[in-house]
Amino acid sequence: MYILEQLARLLDRPLFPWKNVLVGFSLGQFVLEGLLSLRQYKVLQRTKTPQVLAGEVTQKVFDQSQAYGRAKAKFSFVSGLYGQIQNLAFVYGDVLPKLWSIGGLLLARYFPSRFQGEVSQTLVFLFGFNIISTILSLPVSYYQHFVLEEEFGFNKQTLKLWVTDMLKGQLLGIVLGAPIISAVLKIIQKTGNSFFYYLWLFGMFVQVFAITIYPIVILPLFNKLSPLEPGPLKTGVEKLAERLNFPLQELHVIDGSKRSAHSNAYFYGLPWKKHIVLYDTLVEKSEPEEVVAVLGHELGHWSLSHTTKLFGIAQFHMFYIFALFSVFVNNKSLYQSFGFIKEQPIMIGFILFSDALAPMDAIVKLLMNILSRKFEFEADSFAQNLGYSKELASSLLKLQIQNLSTMDADWMYASYHYSHPILTERLSALGWKGGNVTGLKEQDSDQPVKAADREL
DSSP states (O other): OHHHHHHHHHHOOTTOOHHHHHHHHHHHHHHHHHHHHHHHHHHHTOOSOOGGGTTTSOHHHHHHHHHHHHHHHHHHHHHHHHHHHHHHHHHHTTHHHHHHHHHHHHHHHHSOGGGOSHHHHHHHHHHHHHHHHHHHHHHHHHHIIIIIHHHTTOBOOOHHHHHHHHHHHHHHHHHHHHHHHHHHHHHHHHHGGGHHHHHHHHHHHHHHHHHHHIIIIIHHHHOOEEEOOSSHHHHHHHHHHHHHTOOEEEEEEEOGGGTBSOOOEEEEEETTEEEEEEEHHHHHHSOHHHHHHHHHHHHHHHHTTHHHHHHHHHHHHHHHHHHHHHHHTTOHHHHHHTTOSSOOOHHHHHHHHHHHTHHHHHHHHHHHHHHHHHHHHHHHHHHHHTTOHHHHHHHHHHHHHHHTOOSOOOHHHHHHHOSSOOHHHHHHHTTOOSSOOOSSTTSOTTSOOOOOSSOO
């Protein structure tokens, strides 16, 4: 506590140019990521297939993969530049204090005094801020889904579904976000300088609550879960779960194909009762033994306690963020630099603090990616030790071809951006020599599968 109090005094310096410093952080990160993307773009211009894939990937598929990668790189640069312009306009146009004032005026004019105060004004502010951000993001989102992904055959969404998903997301944000944000503000207001202890405990409760209700309440709003039909796949998965003493409760298939052609598999649930979910695209485009091999990898994360370790790291990271926030929450010079002369709203402080934390977050991201790649190698090795080396390699190669995933990467770009090793690294670690998997080169590359949210 003493160290945090001293740090708070040190950083609360009158007339300190916080606005220029935070803008500098944002621009610096944009430049860094731009330079890394430029390095990666040079790799995406190569025309020769990596040697380890030469026997499995046709030149046509490799060319399509490179073209898709270049298209995504260009889109990322333009969308990033668009975001930077928005950020500069928000900062130097004093959008935050103006929105905050408008929220206060609306409450004073249309609501009784008992509904006024910082909590109510924060909710109105965030609602307005979110509406503006959503409107500004529409061109980028539309282009990504209905131009870029459509061009390469990945998008399966209709315009109606895209709009419906967006509206559902906004409503969920209000229904679930309002009570959580209100509770956070009340905790900070009531518990003084030691609020971060209580906020951390509340954060853990929210995480566990979200894990519990997500598959029951939220997921059905967007997707349909169906029981996996009896057959070789179900039998294979159940035998694998029994072999590993995995507390399997149910096997589900999710209709992921209604939005995109990507493939994925994951599990969720409490420690004593787990559910495995397979995307319908994965089931349709893979052999049963390949799906079981993929689940051997995923259950390797569970068996090796990767999920538990990552959860513990996440809790430490959350505590560290809340503790650092206590240094900034009452920093008058920070608020004043952004146009808040008389008021110091907690949520505004957290938004500005998040921007100040950007350099540290970049380092954390790098370290977490290094750890995540280590865990992926370990999970691959786990599946290999179960006897699924050939089947896992086969599945990885199929997904690579179907997804048009990047087949090579600049090491600096990969270190910063990739939470998973690239395919050539994974195949080398599996001892893959090539030539043992049939039916890959002949697959229809004109109907690729979009890269999974969490690549297998």
